[in-house]
Amino acid sequence: MISVGIDMGSVAAKAIAYDGKGIAAKVIMPTGWSPKETGQKIMEELLRLGNIEREQVAMIVGTGYGRIALPFIDRKVTEITCHGKGAYYLNPAVRTVIDIGGQDSKVIRVDEEGAVVDFLMNDKCAAGTGRFLQVMAHALEVDVSELSQIARGAEPRSINSMCTVFAESEVVSLMAEGASKESIAAGLLQSVVNKTYSLASRLGIQGKVFFSGGVARNPLLSDLLGQKLNTEVFVSPLSQFNGAIGAALIGYEHLIKG
Amino acid sequence: MISVGIDMGSVAAKAIAYDGKGIAAKVIMPTGWSPKETGQKIMEELLRLGNIEREQVAMIVGTGYGRIALPFIDRKVTEITCHGKGAYYLNPAVRTVIDIGGQDSKVIRVDEEGAVVDFLMNDKCAAGTGRFLQVMAHALEVDVSELSQIARGAEPRSINSMCTVFAESEVVSLMAEGASKESIAAGLLQSVVNKTYSLASRLGIQGKVFFSGGVARNPLLSDLLGQKLNTEVFVSPLSQFNGAIGAALIGYEHLIKG
Numbered sequence: 051m052i053s054v055g056i057d058m059g060s061v062a063a064k065a066i067a068y069d070g071k072g073i074a075a076k077v078i079m080p081t082g083w084s085p086k087e088t089g090q091k092i093m094e095e096l097l098r099l100g101n102i103e104r105e106q107v108a109m110i111v112g113t114g115y116g117r118i119a120l121p122f123i124d125r126k127v128t129e130i131t132c133h134g135k136g137a138y139y140l141n142p143a144v145r146t147v148i149d150i151g152g153q154d155s156k157v158i159r160v161d162e163e164g165a166v167v168d169f170l171m172n173d174k175c176a177a178g179t180g181r182f183l184q185v186m187a188h189a190l191e192v193d194v195s196e197l198s199q200i201a202r203g204a205e206p207r208s209i210n211s212m213c214t215v216f217a218e219s220e221v222v223s224l225m226a227e228g229a230s231k232e233s234i235a236a237g238l239l240q241s242v243v244n245k246t247y248s249l250a251s252r253l254g255i256q257g258k259v260f261f262s263g264g265v266a267r268n269p270l271l272s273d274l275l276g277q278k279l280n281t282e283v284f285v286s287p288l289s290q291f292n293g294a295i296g297a298a299l300i301g302y303e304h305l306i307k308g
Numbered sequence: 309m310i311s312v313g314i315d316m317g318s319v320a321a322k323a324i325a326y327d328g329k330g331i332a333a334k335v336i337m338p339t340g341w342s343p344k345e346t347g348q349k350i351m352e353e354l355l356r357l358g359n360i361e362r363e364q365v366a367m368i369v370g371t372g373y374g375r376i377a378l379p380f381i382d383r384k385v386t387e388i389t390c391h392g393k394g395a396y397y398l399n400p401a402v403r404t405v406i407d408i409g410g411q412d413s414k415v416i417r418v419d420e421e422g423a424v425v426d427f428l429m430n431d432k433c434a435a436g437t438g439r440f441l442q443v444m445a446h447a448l449e450v451d452v453s454e455l456s457q458i459a460r461g462a463e464p465r466s467i468n469s470m471c472t473v474f475a476e477s478e479v480v481s482l483m484a485e486g487a488s489k490e491s492i493a494a495g496l497l498q499s500v501v502n503k504t505y506s507l508a509s510r511l512g513i514q515g516k517v518f519f520s521g522g523v524a525r526n527p528l529l530s531d532l533l534g535q536k537l538n539t540e541v542f543v544s545p546l547s548q549f550n551g552a553i554g555a556a557l558i559g560y561e562h563l564i565k566g
């Protein structure tokens with residue numbers, strides 16, 4: 051009996067197959083222009099990679115902003131709930147989840163069973179999200195995946211504007227003045243950390259912190275976040291799948307309950 | 309005896325020569341990369357156009373974000389104070405000034421002499437500023453000065469995101485879906501009006517409203533703003549010079565006082 055979780059994010063689609071013992075298969079692909087088509091594709095790919103028959107899948111749970119575009123799912127669950135559950139699975143000691151996705155960021159407080167106690171979300175402002183880093187990487191003429199690497203060890207140039215639009219102009223000016231890409235990249239990561247910190251402070255940080263979402267793959271960012279929060283920040287190699295894992299687990303719980 | 313006001317904005321530099329009877333000369337030019345050089349240039353141009361000798365200028369007052377870069381000015385005055393005074397000069401009945409500049413927006417309440425009673429300013433977020441319209445005009449592949457013209461009479465497509473970055477993506481998607489530039493442009497102007505309205509509501513609108521700043525040159529925008537605020541919105545052909553006029557007047561008052 052298999053439960054599938056699909057997290058259709060704004061930038062990346064993630065799918066997880068859970069068989070009651072562990073993760074049987076996982077797939078990630080770009081969401082692209084059509085979440086609907088991507089949903090079909092990621093489902094096929096998941097079955098193929100996991101060597102799973104369609105009939106074995108007893109439940110499909112969708113989450114993420116594009117979940118409404120998936121006609122074949124059995125349930126829809128909010129990202130907040132899924133991220134809480136996923137973080138609990140990956141590290142049961144966690145009480146705070148910080149998720150920075152392609153277009154939003156969230157801070158979620160969970161109880162000792164991974165249920166959501168409280169949360170704050172920013173999906174109105176691109177600052178402090180993956181989108182900010184994408185715009186800035188473009189201005190720096192590097193790939194977003196390189197930011198952490200080039201920034202490590204550099205003296206950060208502080209970026210005054212929180213706003214993505216104004217910060218982009220600042221980056222262009224700093225480059226024209228001859229500031230190094232390394233120092234600018236370090237400043238930009240610090241800017242994301244500061245913005246995340248202000249969201250986290252509004253909710254209040256409790257217990258161990260789990261960092262999830264696509265932006266969590268940036269290793270320097272999680273280090274800087276830990277320094278700023280003055281606490282250990284836990285990142286899993288499966289961090290990006292956190293929402294999909296939570297969705298699959300929630301589906302599985304429904305199956306065994308009834 | 310002449311007083312000069314220079315408003316060094318983020319996008320445009322404005323200069324006014326006031327001779328105690330009226331505006332003797334005015335110049336506007338792009339701020340460009342160096343507010344310092346532009347300051348020299350606009351001063352020379354003002355004297356040339358107004359046929360004014362340098363010795364006749366008894367006072368130069370600077371305002372705007374770039375005022376710190378002007379070594380030759382006698383006084384620096386904040387934009388808020390200058391906009392209040394300028395609006396009073398252009399229309400003494402005005403009690404509220406809404407100024408939308410290239411990178412910020414302000415709502416200012418003035419008393420019956422043009423002195424500032426209260427104000428609110430947004431210079432942290434590009435939404436609702438001239439910058440928003442510039443980014444959007446670029447996405448629509450039109451010139452920012454054409455927005456009003458193409459939007460007039462069109463059924464607005466509502467833009468869901470307030471954020472400049474997210475709204476830009478929305479515009480690109482809407483165009484890909486075949487929405488007309490006209491309807492998108494109308495939706496974008498409405499978005500600026502909504503953002504301005506929310507700033508204005510926080511301060512509270514009192515008395516007659518004066519609309520100044522570069523964005524006020526957009527005639528449809530001032531109409532929409534009037535509808536939303538449910539009041540008459542006064543725009544002058546000199547709206548964009550409002551800050552510089554205020555600066556020149558404040559300088560003149562200092563001269564006659566002593």
Ligand code: SF4
Pocket residue numbers: 174175176177212213214215216432433434435470471472473474
């Ligand atoms: S501050 Fe900048 S990034 Fe944030 S909502 Fe405003 S325009 Fe968007």
